[in-house]
Amino acid sequence: MKRDNLVFLLSGVFFGVLVGWMLGSQQAGRFVSAPTATAAPAPGQVTGAPTGAPQQAQAPAPPPVNEQKVAELTKIADGDPRNAAVRTELGNLYFDSERFDLAIPWYEAAFKLTPKDPNLSTDLGVAYLYTDKVDLALAQFDKSIAADPKHLKTWLNIGIAKAMVKGDTKGGEAAWQKVIELAPGSEEAKKAQQGIDAIRGGHKNVSGGL
16 A cells, blocks of 8 residues: 555554554454555555564464355355345455455445445445555545445544545544544544544554554
8 A cells, every 4th residue: 555654654553553443343343454564565655664663463364265155145146136235245254354356346246236335335445445446445435424424434444545545644634533523532533533643743652552
Protein backbone atom coordinates (compact mmCIF):
# COMPACT_ATOMS: atom_id res chain seq x y z
CA MET A 1 0.00 0.00 0.00
CA LYS A 2 1.23 3.47 -0.82
CA ARG A 3 1.86 5.68 2.22
CA ASP A 4 2.79 9.28 2.77
CA ASN A 5 6.14 10.04 4.42
CA LEU A 6 4.53 12.23 7.07
CA VAL A 7 2.11 9.52 8.12
CA PHE A 8 4.96 7.07 8.48
CA LEU A 9 6.36 8.88 11.43
CA LEU A 10 4.06 6.26 13.01
CA SER A 11 5.85 3.29 14.51
CA GLY A 12 5.45 -0.05 12.78
CA VAL A 13 3.73 -1.55 15.79
CA PHE A 14 1.13 1.24 15.99
CA PHE A 15 0.36 1.03 12.30
CA GLY A 16 -0.02 -2.74 12.39
CA VAL A 17 -2.27 -2.85 15.44
CA LEU A 18 -4.43 0.10 14.45
CA VAL A 19 -4.96 -1.05 10.89
CA GLY A 20 -5.67 -4.56 12.10
CA TRP A 21 -8.32 -3.34 14.50
CA MET A 22 -9.99 -1.08 11.99
CA LEU A 23 -9.87 -3.30 8.95
CA GLY A 24 -10.45 -6.64 10.59
CA SER A 25 -13.53 -6.10 12.71
CA GLN A 26 -16.40 -5.29 10.39
CA GLN A 27 -18.40 -8.22 11.74
CA ALA A 28 -18.44 -9.52 15.30
CA GLY A 29 -16.13 -12.43 15.91
CA ARG A 30 -14.09 -11.93 12.75
CA PHE A 31 -10.50 -10.77 12.70
CA VAL A 32 -7.75 -10.74 10.12
CA SER A 33 -4.17 -9.85 10.82
CA ALA A 34 -3.06 -6.48 9.54
CA PRO A 35 -0.48 -5.92 6.86
CA THR A 36 2.76 -4.85 8.53
CA ALA A 37 4.61 -1.69 7.68
CA THR A 38 6.82 -3.69 5.33
CA ALA A 39 4.09 -5.56 3.49
CA ALA A 40 3.49 -5.18 -0.24
CA PRO A 41 5.92 -2.36 -0.99
CA ALA A 42 4.92 -0.03 -3.80
CA PRO A 43 6.84 2.63 -5.71
CA GLY A 44 7.55 5.55 -3.38
CA GLN A 45 6.50 3.59 -0.31
CA VAL A 46 8.22 4.10 3.01
CA THR A 47 8.86 0.73 4.64
CA GLY A 48 9.90 -0.40 8.08
CA ALA A 49 9.57 1.19 11.49
CA PRO A 50 11.68 4.15 12.61
CA THR A 51 14.95 3.29 14.34
CA GLY A 52 14.27 2.32 17.93
CA ALA A 53 10.56 1.66 17.36
CA PRO A 54 9.17 -1.42 19.08
CA GLN A 55 8.95 -4.46 16.86
CA GLN A 56 5.51 -5.82 16.06
CA ALA A 57 4.86 -9.36 17.18
CA GLN A 58 4.48 -11.76 14.31
CA ALA A 59 0.80 -12.23 13.54
CA PRO A 60 -0.55 -15.76 13.64
CA ALA A 61 -1.00 -17.39 10.28
CA PRO A 62 -4.54 -17.07 8.93
CA PRO A 63 -6.63 -20.23 8.92
CA PRO A 64 -6.49 -22.19 5.67
CA VAL A 65 -9.44 -22.03 3.35
CA ASN A 66 -11.94 -24.77 4.13
CA GLU A 67 -12.13 -26.19 0.63
CA GLN A 68 -14.89 -28.64 1.51
CA LYS A 69 -17.05 -25.81 2.81
CA VAL A 70 -16.23 -23.73 -0.26
CA ALA A 71 -17.32 -26.57 -2.52
CA GLU A 72 -20.58 -27.02 -0.62
CA LEU A 73 -21.42 -23.32 -0.67
CA THR A 74 -20.40 -22.92 -4.31
CA LYS A 75 -22.82 -25.70 -5.25
CA ILE A 76 -25.59 -23.89 -3.41
CA ALA A 77 -24.66 -20.57 -5.05
CA ASP A 78 -24.66 -22.14 -8.51
CA GLY A 79 -28.15 -23.46 -7.91
CA ASP A 80 -29.52 -20.25 -6.45
CA PRO A 81 -28.36 -17.14 -8.32
CA ARG A 82 -30.37 -14.86 -6.01
CA ASN A 83 -28.86 -16.15 -2.76
CA ALA A 84 -26.83 -13.24 -1.37
CA ALA A 85 -26.22 -14.89 2.00
CA VAL A 86 -24.30 -17.84 0.58
CA ARG A 87 -22.20 -15.53 -1.58
CA THR A 88 -21.41 -13.40 1.45
CA GLU A 89 -20.44 -16.52 3.39
CA LEU A 90 -18.09 -17.58 0.60
CA GLY A 91 -16.55 -14.12 0.65
CA ASN A 92 -16.15 -14.39 4.41
CA LEU A 93 -14.37 -17.73 4.13
CA TYR A 94 -11.78 -16.27 1.80
CA PHE A 95 -11.60 -12.98 3.73
CA ASP A 96 -10.88 -14.75 7.01
CA SER A 97 -8.11 -16.72 5.31
CA GLU A 98 -6.71 -13.46 3.95
CA ARG A 99 -7.40 -14.51 0.36
CA PHE A 100 -8.84 -11.12 -0.39
CA ASP A 101 -8.46 -11.56 -4.13
CA LEU A 102 -10.83 -14.53 -3.98
CA ALA A 103 -13.19 -12.86 -1.51
CA ILE A 104 -13.79 -9.90 -3.82
CA PRO A 105 -15.85 -11.61 -6.58
CA TRP A 106 -18.13 -13.27 -4.03
CA TYR A 107 -18.63 -10.02 -2.14
CA GLU A 108 -19.27 -8.19 -5.41
CA ALA A 109 -21.89 -10.75 -6.40
CA ALA A 110 -23.54 -10.52 -2.98
CA PHE A 111 -23.48 -6.73 -3.06
CA LYS A 112 -25.31 -6.66 -6.39
CA LEU A 113 -28.11 -8.55 -4.66
CA THR A 114 -28.07 -6.57 -1.39
CA PRO A 115 -26.68 -3.10 -2.17
CA LYS A 116 -28.02 -1.58 1.05
CA ASP A 117 -26.00 -3.77 3.43
CA PRO A 118 -23.27 -1.53 4.89
CA ASN A 119 -21.42 -4.40 6.58
CA LEU A 120 -21.09 -6.32 3.33
CA SER A 121 -20.23 -3.16 1.44
CA THR A 122 -17.49 -2.24 3.89
CA ASP A 123 -16.02 -5.75 3.88
CA LEU A 124 -15.83 -5.48 0.10
CA GLY A 125 -14.12 -2.12 0.45
CA VAL A 126 -11.64 -3.59 2.92
CA ALA A 127 -10.85 -6.42 0.51
CA TYR A 128 -10.19 -3.82 -2.19
CA LEU A 129 -7.93 -1.95 0.21
CA TYR A 130 -5.92 -5.05 1.06
CA THR A 131 -5.38 -5.73 -2.65
CA ASP A 132 -4.16 -2.17 -3.27
CA LYS A 133 -7.33 -1.04 -5.07
CA VAL A 134 -7.52 2.10 -3.00
CA ASP A 135 -9.83 4.16 -5.21
CA LEU A 136 -12.25 1.27 -5.51
CA ALA A 137 -12.15 0.90 -1.73
CA LEU A 138 -13.00 4.55 -1.16
CA ALA A 139 -15.82 4.39 -3.70
CA GLN A 140 -17.20 1.31 -1.95
CA PHE A 141 -16.97 2.99 1.45
CA ASP A 142 -19.01 5.86 0.00
CA LYS A 143 -21.73 3.33 -0.81
CA SER A 144 -21.59 2.04 2.75
CA ILE A 145 -22.06 5.54 4.11
CA ALA A 146 -24.92 6.17 1.69
CA ALA A 147 -26.64 3.10 3.16
CA ASP A 148 -25.79 4.00 6.77
CA PRO A 149 -24.30 7.46 7.41
CA LYS A 150 -23.44 6.43 10.99
CA HIS A 151 -21.54 3.26 10.16
CA LEU A 152 -18.53 3.70 12.42
CA LYS A 153 -16.31 0.98 10.97
CA THR A 154 -16.70 2.52 7.53
CA TRP A 155 -15.60 5.94 8.78
CA LEU A 156 -12.61 4.32 10.49
CA ASN A 157 -11.62 2.59 7.26
CA ILE A 158 -12.05 5.79 5.28
CA GLY A 159 -9.58 7.40 7.66
CA ILE A 160 -7.04 4.65 7.03
CA ALA A 161 -7.49 4.69 3.27
CA LYS A 162 -7.10 8.44 3.07
CA ALA A 163 -4.47 9.18 5.71
CA MET A 164 -2.32 6.07 5.65
CA VAL A 165 -2.66 4.96 2.04
CA LYS A 166 -3.48 8.00 -0.09
CA GLY A 167 -1.44 10.38 2.05
CA ASP A 168 -4.49 12.65 2.48
CA THR A 169 -3.97 13.39 6.17
CA LYS A 170 -6.66 16.09 6.28
CA GLY A 171 -9.22 13.76 4.75
CA GLY A 172 -8.22 10.97 7.10
CA GLU A 173 -8.45 13.20 10.13
CA ALA A 174 -11.89 14.42 9.04
CA ALA A 175 -13.14 10.84 8.75
CA TRP A 176 -11.80 9.92 12.17
CA GLN A 177 -13.26 13.11 13.66
CA LYS A 178 -16.62 11.98 12.29
CA VAL A 179 -16.34 8.80 14.35
CA ILE A 180 -15.71 10.83 17.49
CA GLU A 181 -18.71 13.05 16.76
CA LEU A 182 -21.00 10.08 16.09
CA ALA A 183 -19.99 7.98 19.10
CA PRO A 184 -18.02 9.97 21.68
CA GLY A 185 -16.37 7.81 24.30
CA SER A 186 -16.82 4.61 22.30
CA GLU A 187 -14.03 2.17 21.53
CA GLU A 188 -14.21 3.27 17.92
CA ALA A 189 -13.80 6.89 18.97
CA LYS A 190 -10.72 5.99 20.99
CA LYS A 191 -9.11 4.36 17.94
CA ALA A 192 -10.06 7.32 15.78
CA GLN A 193 -8.46 9.70 18.28
CA GLN A 194 -5.29 7.61 18.24
CA GLY A 195 -5.19 7.93 14.48
CA ILE A 196 -5.59 11.69 14.74
CA ASP A 197 -2.91 11.92 17.42
CA ALA A 198 -0.57 9.89 15.24
CA ILE A 199 -1.04 12.22 12.29
CA ARG A 200 -0.50 15.30 14.42
CA GLY A 201 2.39 14.10 16.51
CA GLY A 202 4.03 11.07 14.93
CA HIS A 203 4.20 7.81 16.87
CA LYS A 204 4.82 9.37 20.28
CA ASN A 205 2.53 7.96 22.97
CA VAL A 206 0.26 6.15 20.53
CA SER A 207 1.93 2.79 20.02
CA GLY A 208 0.69 1.25 23.27
CA GLY A 209 -2.58 0.67 24.99
CA LEU A 210 -4.50 -0.69 22.04
